[in-house]
Amino acid sequence: MEDVKVFGLWSSPYTQRVVWTLKLKGVSYEYYGEDLANKSSLLLQYNPIYKKVPVLVHNGKPMAESMVIVEYIDETWPPFPLLPQDAYERSNVRFWSKFIEEKSMHMMEFFLYDGERQERAIKETLETLRVIEKESGLSEKMFIGGNTIGLADIALGWVAHTLPVMEEIVGVKFITIDAFPHLHSWVKNFLEIPAIKNNLPPHELLVEYFKERRKVFLAMTCHHHH
Amino acid sequence: MEDVKVFGLWSSPYTQRVVWTLKLKGVSYEYYGEDLANKSSLLLQYNPIYKKVPVLVHNGKPMAESMVIVEYIDETWPPFPLLPQDAYERSNVRFWSKFIEEKSMHMMEFFLYDGERQERAIKETLETLRVIEKESGLSEKMFIGGNTIGLADIALGWVAHTLPVMEEIVGVKFITIDAFPHLHSWVKNFLEIPAIKNNLPPHELLVEYFKERRKVFLAMTCHHHH
DSSP states (O other): OOOEEEEEOTTOHHHHHHHHHHHHHTOOOEEEEOOTTSOOHHHHHHOTTTOOSOEEEETTEEEEOHHHHHHHHHHHSOSSOSSOSSHHHHHHHHHHHHHHHHHHHHHTHHHHOOHHHHHHHHHHHHHHHHHHHHHSSTTTSSBTTBSSOOHHHHHHHHHHHTHHHHHHHHTOOOOOTTTOHHHHHHHHHHHHSHHHHTTOOOHHHHHHHHHHHHHHHHHHHHHHHO | OOOEEEEEOTTOHHHHHHHHHHHHHTOOOEEEEOOGGGOOHHHHHHOTTTOOSOEEEETTEEEEOHHHHHHHHHHHSOSSOSSOSSHHHHHHHHHHHHHHHHHHHHHTHHHHOOHHHHHHHHHHHHHHHHHHHHHSSTTTSSBTTBSSOOHHHHHHHHHHHHHHHHHHHHTOOOOOTTTOHHHHHHHHHHHHSHHHHTTOOOHHHHHHHHHHHHHHHHHHHHHHHO
16 A cells, blocks of 8 residues: 655645656555645655655655656656657756756745846746747657657646746746747646646736735845845 | 867866767767857857857767767766666766756856955855855765765865965965864765866866956956946
């Protein structure tokens, strides 16, 4: 009997990576929603270093870091592998997974700031999207490094689902069919996968949630920087 | 016949990760030293995204990002595996490898700045070392996640070899036997491995090189920030 627990936050794109991967693999799990203002003692015990969601506990063994968890799930439940068989193709997917992971926080900065800093952040997000559009092979394949969903797609998943929420609140639109035709198709392909489509937080709730987060964050940064 | 090429910089800790891994595995390769002020057109062609060393080219196929390369080498040449057999232990090593990789640039900041910013950077480096000292299991094992050298040790390798050069130039000492007994042992264990010991850039040349780098960097940052 497998005992799988996820400690997460419904609105967190990092939690979603783990949930999507478990759903893709058909793994049953118990979900424990965390309150970030009042984290459970279990979460702090399981992730003493970052004290963050998501955490996966498999047969009593905890682990943290969404992409590390996703790779663990992929190795532990082999059906629908997220990495190609070929070592060179695998390294290519790992390269993009790492690139996306390292850029994700920066790509969200347009949402966390205002004014000049926001303008700069918008330029940087566009530049990162341009690199993915041109270099990640999406002009030839449906997903990053293949025609089935993989590790790098899971890393980029928030761009399909949470980015539009942030765009709506700020009033910008990055991924249009004209500016990023391949990424535009990728978003469609990604959201058509049942394990993804059926496991998305409701858009309207996300808009409400992130509106509030932006307010809190802007109040904090104004206080510090002006 | 294997055709393995490395494009690197003799003083780069990231290049060393790749060189050490190839030496550990006993893989022969041709080494191409790059001049960062005048990068070769091959380097730019092989790593269009970062335009950085190291790059590995295996049978004509290029790849970039030191830790992605190290994992590729580990999968392609199985002897002396850098990841444990057990999936949970493997995810633990990947967690630390990622942690170290993400912190490495920050841990070098004490070397790149002066004054207040340097003081802050020193505190942050100490804090990161404290987390590794206490949480990475070095109190129980010789290396991170095991008693043989692994992926996370390769990621941390610069701390054994390049950090002392930076410390010497700045005039600080982080890893003493009193402050970090486990890391202190780890440095010794790491440097005793023949593939590491026999493939280190000469200390005196590194001191000279990094002294010059620090001068250039400080001149740049003074200009920008004051």
